[in-house]
Amino acid sequence: MTIRVRFAPAPSGSIHVGNARTALFNWLYARHNGGVMVLRVEDTDRSRVSEESFRAVLDDLRWLGLNWDEGPEVGGPYAPYRQSERLDIYRAVVDRLLLAGLAYPCFCTPEELEERRKAAMAAGRRPGYDGRCYRLTDVERTKFEAEGRPYVIRFHVPEEGSTTFRDLVTGHVTVDHAQIDDFVLVRKDGFPLYNLAAPVDDGMMHMTHVIRGLDLQPSTPRQILLHYALGNEIPEYGHLPLILGADGQPLSKRHGEVSIGWYREHGFLPEALVNYLALLGWSPRDGSVILPLSQIVAQFQIEDVGASPARFDLEKLTWMNGEYIRSLPDDELLRRLEPFLVRVGLVSDPPSAAERSLMAAVVPLVKTRIERLDQAAALVAGIFREVPVDPAAAEKVLGEEYVPELLERSAAALEGLEAWDRDGIEAALRGVQTEMGLKPRKAFVPFYVAVLGSNVGAPIFDSMALIGREKVLDRLRQVREKFFPGPGAAGGT
Numbered sequence: 001m002t003i004r005v006r007f008a009p010a011p012s013g014s015i016h017v018g019n020a021r022t023a024l025f026n027w028l029y030a031r032h033n034g035g036v037m038v039l040r041v042e043d044t045d046r047s048r049v050s051e052e053s054f055r056a057v058l059d060d061l062r063w064l065g066l067n068w069d070e071g072p073e074v075g076g077p078y079a080p081y082r083q084s085e086r087l088d089i090y091r092a093v094v095d096r097l098l099l100a101g102l103a104y105p106c107f108c109t110p111e112e113l114e115e116r117r118k119a120a121m122a123a124g125r126r127p128g129y130d131g132r133c134y135r136l137t138d139v140e141r142t143k144f145e146a147e148g149r150p151y152v153i154r155f156h157v158p159e160e161g162s163t164t165f166r167d168l169v170t171g172h173v174t175v176d177h178a179q180i181d182d183f184v185l186v187r188k189d190g191f192p193l194y195n196l197a198a199p200v201d202d203g204m205m206h207m208t209h210v211i212r213g214l215d216l217q218p219s220t221p222r223q224i225l226l227h228y229a230l231g232n233e234i235p236e237y238g239h240l241p242l243i244l245g246a247d248g249q250p251l252s253k254r255h256g257e258v259s260i261g262w263y264r265e266h267g268f269l270p271e272a273l274v275n276y277l278a279l280l281g282w283s284p285r286d287g288s289v290i291l292p293l294s295q296i297v298a299q300f301q302i303e304d305v306g307a308s309p310a311r312f313d314l315e316k317l318t319w320m321n322g323e324y325i326r327s328l329p330d331d332e333l334l335r336r337l338e339p340f341l342v343r344v345g346l347v348s349d350p351p352s353a354a355e356r357s358l359m360a361a362v363v364p365l366v367k368t369r370i371e372r373l374d375q376a377a378a379l380v381a382g383i384f385r386e387v388p389v390d391p392a393a394a395e396k397v398l399g400e401e402y403v404p405e406l407l408e409r410s411a412a413a414l415e416g417l418e419a420w421d422r423d424g425i426e427a428a429l430r431g432v433q434t435e436m437g438l439k440p441r442k443a444f445v446p447f448y449v450a451v452l453g454s455n456v457g458a459p460i461f462d463s464m465a466l467i468g469r470e471k472v473l474d475r476l477r478q479v480r481e482k483f484f485p486g487p488g489a490a491g492g493t
Contacts (some may be wrong), residue, residue, distance in 0.1 A: 003035025014261030039071030266371030
């Protein structure tokens, strides 16, 4: 038997972290078992789905490296793979169910449903749908239809018995049919709901396994009943544990951004994010934390997914991202940094030859100092262009009494250098440091502020070498004139 799994998002924008993990676990299960990964888009809710959000799903999956074997833009034997293009299929299925007496129109209004719900609660009964329209006579049904009364289509759940399935993650689940309402298959507007479209497609596309979030486990008995009604093979189900935020509550936007798009924009590497997502609920048997995707595929087994909630830790993800950044070859890190430097205007798009050369020179300077790609620009901005001195840094660092003399003497020492390179710059500034009896931090942090505009940046000697003699001396002169006006303030240049 060929393993067939699917990722079936309802696109409303960039993929949520939880959905991305679901996509990943399905992908891993397919790849580990030599199976087929299907992408199926559940886009029948016209209030939420747009072409832009559909494209965002495809872009996010491709960025994560989660390619699909069947689906949009790939095709396959069970196309189309967008549910909005399969409406005729669902209508035909509903007609079959109606004809067989397994489904029926429900004419109850929201007000009637609410009134009966309150009455049931007041009487101590379960406040579910009471099956009233299933018991309508032909005359009553014909009357409602003649009036043009809107209706939904409900599936009739057997009144006796129960449904049991073995969840691959949480174990055996049994639900009495008395606890399952006659659920809605089709809205009043004629569009199918999830509990119709998902099992219809799972059956027609011969899904062998359905791996999805734990929040969807309550829908499984309903879908199994529909599978039986349609004569489908029943897939195996596995429901992944919830992802919690730091406060122990289900991960949501109150914990910060939770979309894959946010992580892309903020300089996380896809391989780091995939590695981290894999560890949310799954543990490799060799105990590793940093695992290339090929090793995750080799080790992944659904039996190793735990049922306990997983906690999303942004600090741990950020640390892991830094580890991946440091593991990249310099030329590859340069390629990945380029869009972030372009975005803030440090280099043109595309970069010129001179800009590309400078970018290559700064990569080794930031590689061990960043944990996200978007952090690099702030460290190297002063190398690519003149950056106004940060007022807070100026007040804190340049306000020290010794700084005017330090800058004055250092400018003179730098101006006298025969060769303008890193080693010469370091020797000149360390010479002044020694003469003035200063500790390294006191001697060199003022140059970060004066030359780079901030008290943080790439290593200062390397930065000054890349900026060039004339620009460095000019920046020192400007700082001395602005912050230390008076006789001799501009001396030495």
